[in-house]
Amino acid sequence: xxxxxGAGRHRLLVLDRRTGSLTGVKDVVSxxxxxxxxxxxxxxxxxxxxxxxxxxLTLEKGELDMEGTVDSLVYSSNDSYRKSGESxxxxxxx
Numbered sequence: 476x477x478x479x480x481g482a483g484r485h486r487l488l489v490l491d492r493r494t495g496s497l498t499g500v501k502d503v504v505s506x507x508x509x510x511x512x513x514x515x516x517x518x519x520x521x522x523x524x525x526x527x528x529x530x531x532l533t534l535e536k537g538e539l540d541m542e543g544t545v546d547s548l549v550y551s552s553n554d555s556y557r558k559s560g561e562s563x564x565x566x567x568x569x
Contacts, residue, residue, distance in 0.1 A: 485516045489545055495522070497539045503532065511541065515550075523547045 485499030499516035511522045527543035
C-alpha cells in the first residue's frame with residue numbers, strides 16, 4: 476500500500492494566541508515582527524500580530540512554528556501572488 480504525503484493538507488493550530496503550528500506551507504511570501512504572509516495549500520494566509528517570530532520553518536515538509544501575539548488570521552486567493560512571480564526567498568538568494 477502506498478503512503479500518501481502531506482501534499483494538499485493544511486492544518487493551523489494556535490494556542491493561547493501566543494504560539495502557532497502550521498502544515499501545508501508552500502512558501503513564505505513576506506515576514507516581519509507584525510505580519511507573516513504564507514502561501515499555503517489553501518491560499519495565502521496573512522497572520523498579523525506583535526513580536527511575531529518564526530521559530531521553525533521546513534519548506535520540504537511544509538511545516539512552520541511561530542511565536543508572538545496573534546491578532547488576526549486572514550485567508551485570501553493566491554492567484555495574484557502566483558502571477559507576480561518569485562517568492563521572497565527566491566528573490567533574496569539570487
